[in-house]
Amino acid sequence: xxxxxxxxxxxxxxxxxxxxxxxxxxxxxxxxxxxxxxxxxxxxxxxxxxxxxxxxxxxxxxxxxxxxxxxxxxxxxxxxxxxxxxxxxxxxxxxxxxxxxxxxxxxxxxxxxxxxxxxxxxxxxxxxxxxxxxxxxxxxxxxxxxxxxxxxxxxxxxxxxxxxxxxxxxxxxxxxxxxxxxxxxxxxxxxxxxxxxxxxxxxxxxxxxxxxxxxxxxxxxxxxxxxxxxxxxxxxxxxxxxxxxxxxxxxxxxxxxxxxxxxxxxxxxxxxxxxxxxxxxxxxxxxxxxxxxxxxxxxxxxxxxxxxxxxxxxxxxxxxxxxxxxxxxxxxxxxxxxxxxxxxxxxxxxxxxxxxxxxxxxxxxxxxxxxxxxxxxxxxxxxxxxxxxxxxxxxxxxxxxxxxxxxxxxxxxxxxxxxxxxxxxxxxxxxxxxxxxxxxxxxxxxxxxxxxxxxxxxxxxxxxxxxxxxxxxxxxxxxxxxxxxxxxxxxxxxxxxxxxxxxxxxxxxxxxxxxxxxxxxxxxxxxxxx
Amino acid sequence: xxxxxxxxxxxxxxxxxxxxxxxxxxxxxxxxxxxxxxxxxxxxxxxxxxxxxxxxxxxxxxxxxxxxxxxxxxx
Numbered sequence: 001x002x003x004x005x006x007x008x009x010x011x012x013x014x015x016x017x018x019x020x021x022x023x024x025x026x027x028x029x030x031x032x033x034x035x036x037x038x039x040x041x042x043x044x045x046x047x048x049x050x051x052x053x054x055x056x057x058x059x060x061x062x063x064x065x066x067x068x069x070x071x072x073x074x075x076x077x078x079x080x081x082x083x084x085x086x087x088x089x090x091x092x093x094x095x096x097x098x099x100x101x102x103x104x105x106x107x108x109x110x111x112x113x114x115x116x117x118x119x120x121x122x123x124x125x126x127x128x129x130x131x132x133x134x135x136x137x138x139x140x141x142x143x144x145x146x147x148x149x150x151x152x153x154x155x156x157x158x159x160x161x162x163x164x165x166x167x168x169x170x171x172x173x174x175x176x177x178x179x180x181x182x183x184x185x186x187x188x189x190x191x192x193x194x195x196x197x198x199x200x201x202x203x204x205x206x207x208x209x210x211x212x213x214x215x216x217x218x219x220x221x222x223x224x225x226x227x228x229x230x231x232x233x234x235x236x237x238x239x240x241x242x243x244x245x246x247x248x249x250x251x252x253x254x255x256x257x258x259x260x261x262x263x264x265x266x267x268x269x270x271x272x273x274x275x276x277x278x279x280x281x282x283x284x285x286x287x288x289x290x291x292x293x294x295x296x297x298x299x300x301x302x303x304x305x306x307x308x309x310x311x312x313x314x315x316x317x318x319x320x321x322x323x324x325x326x327x328x329x330x331x332x333x334x335x336x337x338x339x340x341x342x343x344x345x346x347x348x349x350x351x352x353x354x355x356x357x358x359x360x361x362x363x364x365x366x367x368x369x370x371x372x373x374x375x376x377x378x379x380x381x382x383x384x385x386x387x388x389x390x391x392x393x394x395x396x397x398x399x400x401x402x403x404x405x406x407x408x409x410x411x412x413x414x415x416x417x418x419x420x421x422x423x424x425x426x427x428x429x430x431x432x433x434x435x436x437x438x439x440x441x442x443x444x445x446x447x448x449x450x451x452x453x454x455x456x457x458x459x460x461x462x463x464x465x466x467x468x469x470x471x472x473x474x475x476x477x478x479x480x481x482x483x484x485x486x487x488x489x490x491x492x493x494x495x496x497x498x499x500x501x502x503x504x505x506x507x508x509x510x511x512x513x514x515x516x517x518x519x520x521x522x523x524x525x526x527x528x529x530x
Numbered sequence: 531x532x533x534x535x536x537x538x539x540x541x542x543x544x545x546x547x548x549x550x551x552x553x554x555x556x557x558x559x560x561x562x563x564x565x566x567x568x569x570x571x572x573x574x575x576x577x578x579x580x581x582x583x584x585x586x587x588x589x590x591x592x593x594x595x596x597x598x599x600x601x602x603x604x605x
Contacts, residue, residue, distance in 0.1 A: 164580060164581050166582060314561055319581055320581060322565035322568070322569070327569075328573075347569060348562050
């Protein structure tokens with residue numbers, strides 16, 4: 001059930017909201033839990049078993065970790081100081097075994113369900129290269145429980161946080177279950193954290209008129225991005241990428257730009273629908289986008305794009321790898337044998353590799369996705385390695401890196417690099433990405449902008465105007481946010497005629513200009529496939 | 531404190547760490563600099579820094595970093 005479908009918005013969300021509103025406060029979380037499992041069963045059926053396994057495993061893992069920690073704390077108090085360190089190491093080892101087992105079980109489930117064909121195929125290639133027969137038959141339709149890539153990350157963050165002592169285990173099984181399955185975010189995030197989300201879900205919120213209106217406005221804004229812009233852009237992108245050999249030059253460049261627009265409005269729009277839905281129940285989800293195309297570097301872009309994935313990778317991959325004993329020892333070794341500059345970068349090289357590899361692989365089972373991660377890894381590493389050279393160059397040329405001109409250059413450069421990454425992400429194969437990338441620089445054909453060729457790509461004049469005006473509106477709203485405006489809060493202060501007028505206008509724009517119905521194909525959210 | 535300031539000045543030359551009080555928010559200490567700093571602190575002060583310690587409030591200023599080091603030395 002896609003979040004942009006009438007089935008979700010009208011048949012599912014509205015009744016759940018009314019039920020949540022009328023039941024007493026202490027039962028409200030049960031409504032959310034039952035609705036979330038209902039939503040999950042409708043989307044995944046018996047595959048709910050995997051979600052249950054994950055829920056049960058993290059619930060008991062966290063309780064065990066807590067028990068070990070509490071027992072240890074009682075014993076530790078009685079020990080002399082010189083024995084405390086050895087005792088703590090012994091307890092850490094015990095806790096590590098528990099948490100490792102749980103994390104590995106959950107990663108294994110994810111690997112088998114999402115990556116079986118890819119990993120099995122890779123193993124078979126290896127076996128064939130040493131003359132052994134293939135042992136991993138390809139499954140024609142791989143089973144994949146709804147949102148497994150998202151809820152697995154939430155599950156891992158919960159047990160790791162309890163392991164590190166960030167908070168204690170929760171004894172309420174229903175609360176842990178709701179944290180993993182909350183229906184607005186199960187399909188495509190944002191990836192929540194237990195300490196920020198669980199209490200909000202559990203405590204129950206009374207009806208609030210202003211909050212409800214604000215939630216509906218956010219849903220409408222998300223629908224506008226998804227249905228009016230992203231799904232319309234998909235028509236053109238699908239046509240060009242489907243027969244890329246027929247196109248070159250400006251047509252491919254335009255397709256790349258429009259795909260970037262599509263994936264942003266698809267994902268950010270869906271997240272707005274998700275956040276608006278959660279807001280109806282008084283739940284505030286973590287921010288997932290923060291005007292990513294105003295970034296000056298690709299690193300900044302990834303701090304502003306899919307923020308909850310970036311922070312997850314930072315907290316549970318980057319920092320743990322960076323400060324682990326082997327990396328610490330390697331850093332020490334490097335300090336003895338290399339320059340201070342290079343030695344400082346050695347831990348970063350390894351931990352960033354882990355981050356970008358995980359990022360790419362998380363997005364999909366294929367070499368293309370791994371390359372997608374490696375693309376950003378190489379850019380990041382080159383940036384770090386050449387930084388001293390850049391610094392000397394700018395000092396010698398007296399170019400002001402903080403000047404307006406240079407800032408604009410940085411934003412344009414980052415935008416270009418991100419667009420190339422998006423093309424790799426969208427292309428059907430690595431070969432087709434290569435062909436499309438090269439074709440951008442061949443057959444320079446500005447005449448396509450005026451000779452009507454663009455109208456043969458699936459969108460007519462009206463569609464192109466809607467796409468252009470929609471993008472302009474998106475840009476204006478982004479600029480207003482940059483300048484510190486909180487549009488929905490400000491709208492709430494206006495008279496009811498303006499408030500309702502704008503909301504109704506947005507609804508009509510979606511109904512009239514949405515890419516659905518005859519001649520259009522309903523498009524599921526891109527990130528919903530992960 | 532002098533040893534700490536020396537480490538910080540080597541990592542980020544040109545910053546007056548005695549005056550800066552918002553190192554994280556101002557982007558002076560990003561995640562890459564923080565991991566280098568953490569590994570330097572572990573080496574220099576023989577302390578165990580865990581993930582629980584890598585939170586913004588411990589890296590606001592030279593003083594908060596110093597407080598964290600002292601606390602971990604006492605543990």
